[in-house]
Amino acid sequence: MKIFLALIARDLTLAIRQGGGVGMALGFFLAVMVLLPLGIGPDLKLLQRIAPGALWITLLLSVLLSADRIFQPDDDDGSLELFSLGLMPMELVALAKAIAHWITTGLPLAIAAPALGVLLNLDSSLFLPLLAAMGLGSMALSLLATIGAAVTVGLKRGGLILSLLILPLYVPVLIFGVAATAGQNAMPGVFGSSLLILLAIALACLVLAPAASAALLRAHMK
Amino acid sequence: MQKYANPTRFYALSGKVLPWLAAATLLAFAVGLYLALVKAPQDYQQGETVRIMFVHVPAAWMAMFCYSTIALASAIGLVWRHPLADVAAKCAAPIGASFTFLALVTGSLWGKPMWGTWWVWDARLTSVFVLFLLYLGYMAIWQAIEEPLRAARVAAIVALVGFVNVPIIKFSVDWWNSLHQPASVLRMDGPAIHMDLLAPLLVMGLAYTLLFFTLHLIAIRSEITRRRIRVIELAEVQG
Numbered sequence: 001m002k003i004f005l006a007l008i009a010r011d012l013t014l015a016i017r018q019g020g021g022v023g024m025a026l027g028f029f030l031a032v033m034v035l036l037p038l039g040i041g042p043d044l045k046l047l048q049r050i051a052p053g054a055l056w057i058t059l060l061l062s063v064l065l066s067a068d069r070i071f072q073p074d075d076d077d078g079s080l081e082l083f084s085l086g087l088m089p090m091e092l093v094a095l096a097k098a099i100a101h102w103i104t105t106g107l108p109l110a111i112a113a114p115a116l117g118v119l120l121n122l123d124s125s126l127f128l129p130l131l132a133a134m135g136l137g138s139m140a141l142s143l144l145a146t147i148g149a150a151v152t153v154g155l156k157r158g159g160l161i162l163s164l165l166i167l168p169l170y171v172p173v174l175i176f177g178v179a180a181t182a183g184q185n186a187m188p189g190v191f192g193s194s195l196l197i198l199l200a201i202a203l204a205c206l207v208l209a210p211a212a213s214a215a216l217l218r219a220h221m222k
Numbered sequence: 223m224q225k226y227a228n229p230t231r232f233y234a235l236s237g238k239v240l241p242w243l244a245a246a247t248l249l250a251f252a253v254g255l256y257l258a259l260v261k262a263p264q265d266y267q268q269g270e271t272v273r274i275m276f277v278h279v280p281a282a283w284m285a286m287f288c289y290s291t292i293a294l295a296s297a298i299g300l301v302w303r304h305p306l307a308d309v310a311a312k313c314a315a316p317i318g319a320s321f322t323f324l325a326l327v328t329g330s331l332w333g334k335p336m337w338g339t340w341w342v343w344d345a346r347l348t349s350v351f352v353l354f355l356l357y358l359g360y361m362a363i364w365q366a367i368e369e370p371l372r373a374a375r376v377a378a379i380v381a382l383v384g385f386v387n388v389p390i391i392k393f394s395v396d397w398w399n400s401l402h403q404p405a406s407v408l409r410m411d412g413p414a415i416h417m418d419l420l421a422p423l424l425v426m427g428l429a430y431t432l433l434f435f436t437l438h439l440i441a442i443r444s445e446i447t448r449r450r451i452r453v454i455e456l457a458e459v460q461g
Contacts (some may be wrong), residue, residue, distance in 0.1 A: 009261055147380075147383060151363065151379075151380060152366075155366050155367065157366060158366075159363045160362075161359065161363065161366050163361040164355065164358055164359040164362055165362075165363075167355065167378060167383070168352040168355040168356050168359065168387070169383070169384075171348065171352050172390075173347075175348075180247050208383070212379055212382075212383050215375075215379050215380050216375075216376055219372055219375035220372070220376075220377070222371075222372065
């Protein structure tokens with residue numbers, strides 16, 4: 001457990017000190033949210049209708065964009081080799097990397113989403129469902145991203161394959177995420193059925209994704 | 223099972239089976255197409271367009287069947303580390319992708335006169351489209367990783383992860399209210415489709431299955447040959 005926390009702390013420190021991390025993801029999020037009304041036009045009704053979907057797609061893209069950096073730097077400087085020799089099983093290493101990725105990418109965006117939703121005239125009753133759904137959904141996204149990152153670690157043309165592999169797996173998260181936040185389907189209260197399914201997906205990913213990533217990383221180390 | 227997993231023995235055996243399998247495929251297609259395109263009655267609502275179903279439904283079955291084959295072969299390859307299982311998984315992917323594409327195209331052709339649109343984003347259609355993307359991603363891995371053993375392991379894990387989509391496709395029409403009609407052949411209370419239409423459909427399904435096995439065997443045989451050539455070339459370069 002101590003090593004596990006230390007690994008998360010290391011990744012967070014790296015993300016902050018390298019200047020990328022949280023700021024970069026938020027910057028990307030903000031840029032898309034500003035560009036969107038310029039591209040679609042300033043019709044507030046229309047923006048309000050597409051706001052949850054737009055926020056979700058942007059979240060998905062920012063997770064996807066940062067996904068290939070989950071294992072690649074560690075593979076480049078050799079620390080991935082050290083992890084595989086260390087005391088902690090690779091499953092937990094993969095889980096720690098996924099959590100660190102979630103804290104630096106998904107979580108800040110989920111917290112910022114209601115604020116950015118204001119820019120898109122998002123209905124204020126949707127703030128809480130959006131926050132909850134995005135928090136949960138982005139965790140599933142980060143976990144799935146580690147699978148893709150583990151597939152493409154060490155590959156030259158990894159980025160494109162990563163998107164091709166991960167996007168199909170993102171579809172369920174996107175569908176239920178939008179359903180949990182799109183006004184007409186959202187159940188009264190925060191814990192509607194879509195949100196429960198989202199929780200189920202996140203929990204399933206929490207168990208399965210580290211196992212798959214660890215198996216992939218071992219195949220890479222051979 | 224282990225006995226026939228030896229590539230040389232498999233090669234010899236499949237060479238003997240292949241002509242018979244190909245002949246059976248041709249026969250099944252001849253009978254199936256005759257029944258489907260000539261003999262089967264028009265549907266009272268759909269008219270002649272019902273015949274698209276005889277091409278569409280078996281293709282969709284095979285799309286899922288091929289992916290299940292890949293997943294099964296991948297699991298065997300991962301557990302017993304057998305190269306022939308890896309080859310079998312690899313070779314099923316392009317065939318499965320073609321079946322999936324055929325199902326999507328014929329479904330779209332049928333949807334235009336019946337639903338009035340080429341495509342709707344409903345659960346069944348979307349999940350089959352996702353299956354198509356999974357096939358592409360799976361094939362991309364084999365392309366991207368040069369070393370066959372590593373490619374096999376990575377591709378196998380990805381195939382197993384993607385397998386969650388297959389039950390989603392099967393039950394998507396039951397779980398969500400879908401524009402696509404629910405299952406009408408494999409049902410608890412017997413098929414909901416008349417015998418005159420069911421018989422050609424089943425024959426076509428058999429024909430598609432035989433076609434898959436024929437193509438799969440040919441693909442595995444050529445892949446084995448390709449690997450042997452690669453080994454010989456490598457030996458020459460090193461020697």
